[in-house]
Amino acid sequence: MGVPKRKVSKMRLRTRKAANRWHAPSLGKCSQCAAPVYSHTACPSCGTYRGRSVLDVQLA
């Protein structure tokens, strides 16, 4: 069986675990309609991504 050669420090352990910790997806702002939109996602209200229309959105 593998045995750890030395004790992992609290900081090292916590730093490693922090990499897999859940964090809320960052909210950006649409450059076209200024609606809040998740980063790397097409805008749900106007259907544009990086200044280009990529979705067909019904405008009510």
Ligand SMILES: [Zn+2]
């Ligand atoms: Zn938009």
